[in-house]
Amino acid sequence: MPTVSELAKTFRDATDRQDAIALGQLAKTYAQLYERMQGKLDSLLLATSQMTNPTTGQVARLSQYKGLMSALEAELTKYSAFLELEIKANSMDAVKLAVKQTSAYLRAAGYASPKSLPVKTIYNMLGFLREDSPLYDRIGMLSGYHTQRVADALLEGIAFGYNPAKTASMFEAVMGGGLTDAMRLSRTTQLYASREASRASYMANSDVIEGWEWITSLDADTCMACAVEHGTIHPLDESMSSHYNCRCTSAPVVKGYSDRDQLGVDWFKGLPESQQEKMMGSSAFEGWKSGAFNLEDMVTRRHDDVYGDMLATVPLSKLVGRE
Secondary structure, three states: OOOHHHHHHHHHHHHHHHHHHHHHHHHHHHHHHHHHHHHHHHHHHHHHHOOOOOOHHHHHOOHHHHHHHHHHHHHHHHHHHHHHHHHHHHHHHHHHHHHHHHHHHHHHOOOOOOOOOOHHHHHHHOHHHOOOOHHHHHHHHHHHHHHHHHHHHHHHHHHOOOOHHHHHHHHHHHHHHHHHHHHHHHHHHHHHHHHHHHHHHHHHOOOOEEEEEEEOOOOOOOOHHHHHHOOOEEOOOOOOOOOOOOOOEEEEEEOOOOOOOOOHHHHHHOOOHHHHHHHHOHHHHHHHHOOOOOHHHHEEEEEEOOOEEEEEEOOHHHHOOOO
16 A cells, blocks of 8 residues: 555656646747747847947837837737646646545545545635736736846847847846746646645545645755645645745545654754755754754745745744844
8 A cells, every 4th residue: 555655756746747748838839939039139139239339228219129129028928828828727737636646545545435526616716716816917917027127138238238149148048037937837826726626625525634744855955944844734724835836745634544754854853964054054054053943943934925825934034033
């Protein structure tokens, strides 16, 4: 019989595969967008190379600059619409997988007939996916925000006299921010949908599930807040509020089925000091070793307009200032 940890790993692996497919599609479409901008960028750089010490005002008045900015904003607006559709589809897939995984947990615990809510019902319960939610407001702001960032970078590069190659490199780097934001929103929404769908399934089986356990991968890349949360038990009415891009998952605490994982704080305390210092950072490690704070003190929550309270690590200045 698979253990809870083994089932959780299987679930994470399946979620990672879904995520990789989704992010791959976002990257492919964004690359096509970038390629369509390349010709307009080349035209602008050619025009500015023929000017002597152009000012930002002169560049901003060029038809090539106006054409690039107009086309970029239009392309990013279309990309935002594409991102919205992708997020909806990927979140639905995440809900389906979470419902399936809850059934697997319960069958492993000896419950052959777990209850299940309709996938569409669970999806509609997720407030951050409502049409009027802040999520779609944030997606709608991507176009204007990243168009302005690109404009600022181009004008800065040309004003400082950067050569065309360096300016083009700057353009590429700043353009990458749009893809990074799209991926972060997509991944985080998909993972939040998965966690809330799992919790909805747990609540549907509350006659046999009495809570949920926080599960993370416990490796060198795990953030301290997630490491501390690993193995902690939470009530069914508490959402699993984690941070952006977090890959933690939950496992149901099933009545009569004892298969608890090691607590994250115990795992961390058993690591070599060199690894502890690498994960915490030298200053935080020294503070912890001196007794200035406990590992549990490192966990806090910060409000986010889209996802509500999200997991965060307490700043070192506040940790060492604790009484």
